[in-house]
Amino acid sequence: MITRRGLLEAAGGALAFGGGAALTAPARGAESTNSSLPSLSPLLPAGTRAEAVLDTLPGKKPLIKLTYRPPNYESPLAYLRTAITPNGEFFVRYHLADIPEVDAGTWKLNIGGEGANGNLQIGLDDLKKLPAFEVVAVCQCAGNRRGLFEPHVPGVQWGPGAMGCARWKGARLKDVLDLVGLKKEALEVVFDGADGPVLDKTPDFVKSLPVWKAIEETTLVAYEMNGEPLPHWNGFPARIVAPGWTATYWVKHVISITAVTRPFDGFWMKTAYRIPVGKFPLVARFISQETAANTPITEIVVNSLITNPADGARVKAGRKTAISGIAWDGGYGIRSVEISADNGKSWTEASLGEDPGKFAFRPWSYEYIPKWRGKLLLAARAANKIGQIQTQELIPNPPGYNNNVAQTVALHVT
Amino acid sequence: MRWIAIVATLPLIPALARAEEPAVHLKQAPGRDVIEGYCGACHSLDYIMMNSPFLDAARWDAEVAKMIKAYGAPIDPADAKTIGDYLKQNYGE
Numbered sequence: 472m473i474t475r476r477g478l479l480e481a482a483g484g485a486l487a488f489g490g491g492a493a494l495t496a497p498a499r500g501a502e503s504t505n506s507s508l509p510s511l512s513p514l515l516p517a518g519t520r521a522e523a524v525l526d527t528l529p530g531k532k533p534l535i536k537l538t539y540r541p542p543n544y545e546s547p548l549a550y551l552r553t554a555i556t557p558n559g560e561f562f563v564r565y566h567l568a569d570i571p572e573v574d575a576g577t578w579k580l581n582i583g584g585e586g587a588n589g590n591l592q593i594g595l596d597d598l599k600k601l602p603a604f605e606v607v608a609v610c611q612c613a614g615n616r617r618g619l620f621e622p623h624v625p626g627v628q629w630g631p632g633a634m635g636c637a638r639w640k641g642a643r644l645k646d647v648l649d650l651v652g653l654k655k656e657a658l659e660v661v662f663d664g665a666d667g668p669v670l671d672k673t674p675d676f677v678k679s680l681p682v683w684k685a686i687e688e689t690t691l692v693a694y695e696m697n698g699e700p701l702p703h704w705n706g707f708p709a710r711i712v713a714p715g716w717t718a719t720y721w722v723k724h725v726i727s728i729t730a731v732t733r734p735f736d737g738f739w740m741k742t743a744y745r746i747p748v749g750k751f752p753l754v755a756r757f758i759s760q761e762t763a764a765n766t767p768i769t770e771i772v773v774n775s776l777i778t779n780p781a782d783g784a785r786v787k788a789g790r791k792t793a794i795s796g797i798a799w800d801g802g803y804g805i806r807s808v809e810i811s812a813d814n815g816k817s818w819t820e821a822s823l824g825e826d827p828g829k830f831a832f833r834p835w836s837y838e839y840i841p842k843w844r845g846k847l848l849l850a851a852r853a854a855n856k857i858g859q860i861q862t863q864e865l866i867p868n869p870p871g872y873n874n875n876v877a878q879t880v881a882l883h884v885t
Numbered sequence: 886m887r888w889i890a891i892v893a894t895l896p897l898i899p900a901l902a903r904a905e906e907p908a909v910h911l912k913q914a915p916g917r918d919v920i921e922g923y924c925g926a927c928h929s930l931d932y933i934m935m936n937s938p939f940l941d942a943a944r945w946d947a948e949v950a951k952m953i954k955a956y957g958a959p960i961d962p963a964d965a966k967t968i969g970d971y972l973k974q975n976y977g978e
Contacts, residue, residue: 518937518976522909539906539929568927623939625948669927672957738955 511535512630512782515618519628530702532559537627541565542704545632551797552778554825554832555607556635558697563704564612564633564718566676566739567668573724575700575708578665580692582650584729586657591650595708598692601642606689608714608830609636609799610721613744613768617871624871631776631878636799636832639712641693645686647728653682657730658759660685661737662711665724674738678720679731680713681757689714689802689830692725714830715755715770715802717872719744734759744768746868752859755801770801773861774875775808775835775853782880788841792882794821797832798853804829806858810837811850815863815877818852841884852877909934916971923960923968924952937976945972 511523519537526536526544534544542563550560575595583590611634618628627633648660659679667675684690691712694701701707706723713720719739734740745765755770775798786792798805809818824834841847854860861877909930911917924930940948949969952958960968 516935516937516939518934522931522934526907536931537935538931539909541928625936625940625944628935668956670957670959672959673927674956742955 512619514621515630516623516628519618528563528704530559531561531563531704532557534560534563535630535632537629541568541570543627543629545629546635547632548776548778548781551632551635551776551832552795554636554797554827554834555697556637556832558637558699558702558705561610561635561637561696561702561705562612562633564627565666565723567666567673569669570666571724572703573665573708578708578726580647580709580725581727582647582729584661584731586654586659586730586732587648588652588654593650595694598642598647598694598709601646603640604643604688604691605638605640606691606712606714606830607636607638607828608689608712609634609771609832610712610718611771611799613717613719613872614870616874616876619874619876620865620867620871624869626871634718636797636827637696638698638827639691639693640695640698641691641709641712643688644690644692644711644728645688647692648686648730651730653686653730654732656732657682658733659731659735661727661729661731661735662720662722662725663727664706664710664722665726676722676739677735677737678722679735679737679740679760680711680716680720681759682730684713684716684755684757692728717744717768717771719768740767743870744872745870746872750866750868751873753801754803754857768872771799772873772875773800773803773805773853773855773859774798775851775861775878777849777851777878777880780880780882783883784880785883785885786841786847788844788884791838791840794837794839794849794851795835796851797834798823799830799832800853800855800859802830803859804856805833806854806856808833808835808837808851808853810839811852812839812847814848815850821851841882844884847882847884848879849882850877850879912975914971914975916967919964919967920971923958923964927956927958933972933976938978940972940976941978942969942973945969945977948972 524536525533527533537543544563546562579592581592615629615633661679663677692709693712694709710723711721746768748766757767760767777796779795798808808821811818821835821837852861861875865876946969953960
């Protein structure tokens, strides 16, 4: 059995200080100062704006670096103008800094647990022999736009770019679990990745899904992203893809999948990634993990982003201005995107573009002719097919999740 | 018990970190070396600027306590106070 530790040792990492980072140290090159950073919101905390730079991880295009180690890099707005986010432009998010470079030839996936009928270890070739399925789905960090919370809350101060949408290909998690068979008492399925903490006492990043979500036909153990092997920074050689649910469940570099008959009580389930009960209009529940006070974050809330023009752009009075963006939700499908130019008093529907699937980014566009010179505020809000609509007021919650406030950009009309 | 090894070799940690990633320069003030050693062992120090200056004294204390209690940072009370004081004075609200 290959453990995270084993992988690191096999790779000869200088382990004493979490030296996994040494194996994957970014090649430095295309750095720039934050003053030239595109689309860095003025609403981000001052310290975030001071430290954010464009930085290039190996195999990636320049992304907005929020933290070097563990690497937390978001996509600039310009990368989010299409339904599919190319692999090089896709955001990077890790909780813990011991990140091994996994070798596809020796990678093993352990399947079993006390909620399964047996145990099995498979390699990448075995995984690829299972029937392959594809899904186009948004991978969005639960804390996307946390940096825009007011008042600010601690954590990675993400702008709007801790998300992307890709075509994922892999085996159905259900088929993987069927290799060993689930007991009828199985309650949750638990995932561990090859990455881990620097200190043994830091809780390893281990997540679980309720069995019903784990065996949904769109939930994958994915090994391809947009027709290529997963990039290292996005979970090579295989990751969990849980369409509709926030990225916290999309465990990267997955090395073990275990079924359990009791609620999994690791730190990242029991303590982290929880939201107050009843504050968000969520349909999907994770009942075995719920308490009276809080519940694990589950599905992505309905949301949209104006990707063009950028906040602060100059536009001409009397000329058609193309407004465009994307909308997405937890898999119910986008019904409409509306634009307001009068502080939300009236809303007009934008045109929806290509529809790559109910879990994907849905592009939209709108033409607006500014009438008067001066400052123009344009807002966008999306609604989905079960009647959920973006909130106008931030729904406060201590960890800063589910920010789906209808976005407003300020344009200068000249 | 790897944390014992880390504490025993604290001076080495910032040097190692800087060999792997661009340096993040904290303000020069008493306690900076302690921060670089303890905090920098597990994460780059841009985490500190990123969360400033909206954390007041109580919330910086809460962050230090979280690193010790939730994430297992082996920081004794005296060093925790040094770290907390530095953060409040240099990166506090």
